[in-house]
Amino acid sequence: MIADAARSLAGGATSNWQIAQPQAVWMSHGQGSHVFDVDGNEYVDMHGGYGAAIAGHGHPAIVEAVSRQVARGTHFAQPTEDAIWVAEELKRRFGLPLWRFANSGTEATMDAIHLMRALTERDLVIKVEGCYHGHHDSVQVSVLPEPEDVGPADAPHNVPGNSGIPGAIMDLIVVVPFNDLGAVERALATHRGRIAGMILEPIMMNAGIIPPEDGYLAGLKELLHAEGAYLTFDEVKTGFTTGPAGATGRYGVTPDIVCLAKALGGGISVAAIGGIEEVMSAIADGRYEQVGTFNGNPLAMAATRANLTHVINSAGYARLDALATLAKKGFERHIAAAGLPWRVVSVGAKGCVAFTGSPVRNYRDFLEVDDRWGNLHWLLQHNGGVFLPPWGKVEQWLLSVQHTDADVELLIANFGKLTEVAGH
Ligand code: PLP
Numbered sequence: 001m002i003a004d005a006a007r008s009l010a011g012g013a014t015s016n017w018q019i020a021q022p023q024a025v026w027m028s029h030g031q032g033s034h035v036f037d038v039d040g041n042e043y044v045d046m047h048g049g050y051g052a053a054i055a056g057h058g059h060p061a062i063v064e065a066v067s068r069q070v071a072r073g074t075h076f077a078q079p080t081e082d083a084i085w086v087a088e089e090l091k092r093r094f095g096l097p098l099w100r101f102a103n104s105g106t107e108a109t110m111d112a113i114h115l116m117r118a119l120t121e122r123d124l125v126i127k128v129e130g131c132y133h134g135h136h137d138s139v140q141v142s143v144l145p146e147p148e149d150v151g152p153a154d155a156p157h158n159v160p161g162n163s164g165i166p167g168a169i170m171d172l173i174v175v176v177p178f179n180d181l182g183a184v185e186r187a188l189a190t191h192r193g194r195i196a197g198m199i200l201e202p203i204m205m206n207a208g209i210i211p212p213e214d215g216y217l218a219g220l221k222e223l224l225h226a227e228g229a230y231l232t233f234d235e236v237k238t239g240f241t242t243g244p245a246g247a248t249g250r251y252g253v254t255p256d257i258v259c260l261a262k263a264l265g266g267g268i269s270v271a272a273i274g275g276i277e278e279v280m281s282a283i284a285d286g287r288y289e290q291v292g293t294f295n296g297n298p299l300a301m302a303a304t305r306a307n308l309t310h311v312i313n314s315a316g317y318a319r320l321d322a323l324a325t326l327a328k329k330g331f332e333r334h335i336a337a338a339g340l341p342w343r344v345v346s347v348g349a350k351g352c353v354a355f356t357g358s359p360v361r362n363y364r365d366f367l368e369v370d371d372r373w374g375n376l377h378w379l380l381q382h383n384g385g386v387f388l389p390p391w392g393k394v395e396q397w398l399l400s401v402q403h404t405d406a407d408v409e410l411l412i413a414n415f416g417k418l419t420e421v422a423g424h
Contacts, residue, residue: 001026001038017050017390025387030057033403035387043387044407048398050389051205051237054263054320054349055311056402062266065306066299074299082301089308090274093245095254098280100273101296105236105261106134108271109199111290112232112257113138115279116197118288120229124191126174126184126198129156130363132206133199133234133259140165141173144206144394147367153177178204178362179212181219188227197230197256202247205237207366208352209345209396217253230279232257236271240264240312241398242348250347263398266307270300316401320349323399323408327351330412338423342373352396353377353415369393377418384414 002023006012013024026038033056035045045053055062087099102108113125113136125138129150133139142150143161151157156175174191176183178200188195202217204210217233224231233255239246240263248254256279261271273290274280282288294300324346331344331353341357355373360366374392381388386407389395397411 032056032058033400033407043382043385044403044410045387046381046397046399046403046407046411047387047389048400049267050262051241051350051396051398052262052265053267054240054316054398054400055266055307056400057267059266059311059402061306061310062268062303065266065302066268069299069302072298075294075297077293077297079296080298080301082298082305083296086272086301086304086308089305090260090272094248094258094274095245096258096274097277098275098284100280100283100290101300102261102271102273102290102292103269103294103300104134104271105234105259106136107292108236108259108261108273109133109139109232109234110136111273112199112234112259113196115257115273115275115282115288115290116199116230116232118282119279120196122194122196122229123172124174124194125172125196126176126187128178128200128204128363129175130178130207130366131199131201131204131234132161133201134236135162137165137169138173139199141170142175142363150364150367153364154183177364178210179216180362181216181223184220184223188223188229192227195224195227195229197232198224199232199234201238202233202235202251202253202255203238203242203347204363205350205396206394207363208354208360208369208393209347209350210360210362210366211345211347212247212251213361217247217251217255221253221255230256232259234259236261238347238350241350244312244314244317263312264304264307265300266303266311268300268303270304311401317348319401320399323403323405324349324351326405326408327397327399327411330408331415334412334416334419338419340419340422342422349399350396351399352393355393366393373418373422376421377415380417381411381414384410384417386411386414 013019018024129142140161145159149159235246239260257275328346343354356369378392
């Protein structure tokens with residue numbers, strides 16, 4: 001299959017991040033909390049399609065909604081009633097009055113950055129070192145830079161996150177460390193009157209899991225507003241996986257713009273961007289044209305409505321919390337038994353192990369975490385029947401509402417094989 005694929009698919013997969021470690025796993029199908037590869041291997045799926053499959057696979061409510069909508073038409077490039085329902089629900093959860101839809105997290109963060117620039121008529125944007133916001137030019141800066149490229153901790157270098165990113169665009173990004181209000185204050189002072197806003201993951205989730213320290217998110221909002229700049233939370237990964245209103249709800253800080261995708265659509269590709277009236281008025285009156293052929297398409301809206309109603313509701317979160325507690329306790333038991341300094345970082349349906357005894361407050365601390373344990377963990381889980389995302393120390397597991405206690409017990413048992421090795 002892999003050799004066949006390489007004859008017509010560049011690199012033998014449909015995204016470079018499907019080829020990671022050690023190769024693409026060709027899937028046949030998914031059912032409930034499990035996925036099945038083309039060789040007949042069955043895995044408990046905790047990869048979750050990079051954090052999207054919070055509904056698991058073939059969830060009856062999603063199947064029903066999508067099947068119904070397919071029969072009634074999947075695309076008109078005109079809005080359908082479900083879009084109003086979804087926008088109202090997002091408004092209720094995130095406390096932001098106006099919404100638009102797109103198709104991927106990349107599109108949502110691109111719109112957010114365009115909006116901040118359009119409204120302020122300023123070009124510079126502050127970005128956090130180690131945050132990933134998709135693959136458009138403005139955010140492909142200092143995503144997962146190598147230690148030798150990062151420069152001094154208090155003045156990080158701008159490192160391109162991909163080839164093909166023009167230097168002129170990179171120069172419009174000011175990179176700061178996470179959890180450091182002083183760095184943002186200095187950036188705003190150095191570039192006074194030129195900063196349009198700041199984008200960050202409110203809980204860093206492309207460097208393991210790094211929560212914000214007390215007062216950090218509220219402090220950012222205050223500093224940026226004092227300079228007439230906007231704050232965007234990229235909740236593409238944290239929205240819905242960390243709670244019904246993501247980190248916005250968890251920490252009680254409402255930014256000017258929120259970006260959502262991944263777990264929003266119950267497994268169907270969809271993104272949303274919500275904002276305060278002042279920001280979204282630029283869309284409403286046409287100063288900023290937020291567009292896209294498939295934006296808010298009926299299929300995505302039907303799936304999203306079903307997901308918000310029947311999957312990520314209060315019963316869904318109660319179930320996810322119970323599973324997360326089970327996982328955390330089991331992992332902690334193994335860590336303690338092996339006398340290791342590691343920590344389990346668990347936020348809602350997302351969790352990972354910080355393979356270190358030192359605090360991890362930002363990307364520089366994360367760089368110190370040993371890669372090897374994460375990679376071996378991935379392999380032990382894979383061979384033990386649990387499918388995790390690749391890049392052991394970077395990514396997290398995702399629990400779905402369809403996981404069983406037995407699924408989580410298998411995850412814990414496989415982790416025990418790692419602590420046995422590491423504890424020696
Ligand atoms: N923002 C964050 C925080 C992400 O983790 C990702 C994807 O991993 C994106 C944006 C980009 O989303 P997409 O892959 O849907 O374009």
